[in-house]
Amino acid sequence: SKTPVTVIKGDGIGPDIVNAALRVLDRLDTGFEYEEVIVGQAALDAGESEVMPESALKSIERTGLVLKGPVTTPSGKGYRSVNVAMRKHFDLYANVRPTLSMPGTQSRYKNLDIITVRENTGGMYSGQGQKVSEDGNRAEALSVITRSECERIIRFAFDMARARGRRKVTLAHKANIMKSTSGLFLEVGRQISEEYDDIEHDEVIVDACAMKLVMHPERFDVIVTTNLFGDILSDLCAGLIGGLGLAPGANIGETCAMFEAVHGSAPDIAGKGIANPTSVILAAALMLEHVDQPENANRLRRAVRSVVAEHDRVTPDLGGNATTERFTDAVIERLG
Numbered sequence: 001s002k003t004p005v006t007v008i009k010g011d012g013i014g015p016d017i018v019n020a021a022l023r024v025l026d027r028l029d030t031g032f033e034y035e036e037v038i039v040g041q042a043a044l045d046a047g048e049s050e051v052m053p054e055s056a057l058k059s060i061e062r063t064g065l066v067l068k069g070p071v072t073t074p075s076g077k078g079y080r081s082v083n084v085a086m087r088k089h090f091d092l093y094a095n096v097r098p099t100l101s102m103p104g105t106q107s108r109y110k111n112l113d114i115i116t117v118r119e120n121t122g123g124m125y126s127g128q129g130q131k132v133s134e135d136g137n138r139a140e141a142l143s144v145i146t147r148s149e150c151e152r153i154i155r156f157a158f159d160m161a162r163a164r165g166r167r168k169v170t171l172a173h174k175a176n177i178m179k180s181t182s183g184l185f186l187e188v189g190r191q192i193s194e195e196y197d198d199i200e201h202d203e204v205i206v207d208a209c210a211m212k213l214v215m216h217p218e219r220f221d222v223i224v225t226t227n228l229f230g231d232i233l234s235d236l237c238a239g240l241i242g243g244l245g246l247a248p249g250a251n252i253g254e255t256c257a258m259f260e261a262v263h264g265s266a267p268d269i270a271g272k273g274i275a276n277p278t279s280v281i282l283a284a285a286l287m288l289e290h291v292d293q294p295e296n297a298n299r300l301r302r303a304v305r306s307v308v309a310e311h312d313r314v315t316p317d318l319g320g321n322a323t324t325e326r327f328t329d330a331v332i333e334r335l336g
């Protein structure tokens with residue numbers, strides 16, 4: 001029987017790179033059956049009154065599996081971020097972002113293998129209680145995190161570390177200053193780490209973490225942190241291996257999982273046909289792994305890595321001059 005997958009092509013470079021990923025997936029025997037839905041600006045443009053139309057929500061509820069391109073959040077028009085709203089709506093509490101070095105990129109480091117696990121529903125990033133005073137001179141927002149949110153994300157990180165044979169989990173926090181919220185996260189982290197004596201536990205204050213990631217990234221293994229810190233640190237990690245165009249992400253909940261690139265809709269290169277589709281293709285590999293197709297996931301990864309390593313058909317962000325299409329053709333060729 002077929003596995004239904006909801007596809008959101010997204011905005012900007014989204015349709016180009018998602019189409020590239022779908023072309024590549026077609027070369028594998030995945031059993032996927034796609035349902036395309038639209039959200040965000042694309043939905044408004046199509047005459048919907050909501051950035052998250054009911055039809056899109058229903059499809060995701062049915063499939064529980066989403067391959068997604070970046071979605072532009074219309075800013076300053078009273079709309080919530082579609083990304084934040086979807087993560088909340090489907091309780092996709094774990095945002096997993098692997099950063100694995102790729103041969104052939106011009107990055108400074110060669111053998112990095114870091115996974116950031118970001119709490120994806122609470123904290124400062126979730127945009128609660130945002131207010132600006134009438135005169136525009138005072139702004140406020142609320143940062144709320146619960147013990148159970150801390151517990152489930154930290155447990156997720158340790159369980160994932162164990163399942164993947166990783167050796168260390170680093171808690172990145174700011175408990176010295178944000179004593180209540182980050183303090184709770186650190187307290188829970190210390191408790192939970194006791195349950196995992198086969199995995200090393202480490203803690204680091206987030207600003208120092210950023211510095212250490214730049215100086216000695218090879219010392220990191222799995223990093224678990226709260227929403228906003230995870231947003232920043234995971235982009236930093238993408239930069240360590242050659243940029244946002246290479247970085248996939250998974251948003252995982254109990255009943256639904258959404259796979260996407262870490263980056264956004266890249267308005268500066270949209271419509272030029274030169275976006276690097278690697279991050280969405282690697283997100284598709286994470287999705288294959290999630291549905292228990294590890295051979296397909298590895299085939300996909302090997303094909304992408306060898307095209308990047310060869311370097312004569314890579315996109316401009318990697319120093320080449322290939323179009324999205326030419327790069328994708330090369331990956332397809334490699335899959336045989």
Ligand code: NAI
Pocket residue numbers: 013017069070071072073074083244245260261262263264265266267268269274275276277278279317
């Ligand atoms: P961005 O990630 O779109 O772009 C940052 C830089 O990276 C740009 O120079 C861009 O050209 C480059 N870049 C990104 N992806 C690339 C790719 N695949 N190939 C080559 N170069 C690539 O970040 P920005 O400009 O801050 O955000 C643009 C829009 O995307 C905003 O509306 C934002 O809200 C949205 N966004 C959506 C996300 C999502 O849907 N998950 C995540 C992040 C941002």
Ligand code: MG
Pocket residue numbers: 231235262
């Ligand atoms: Mg981000």
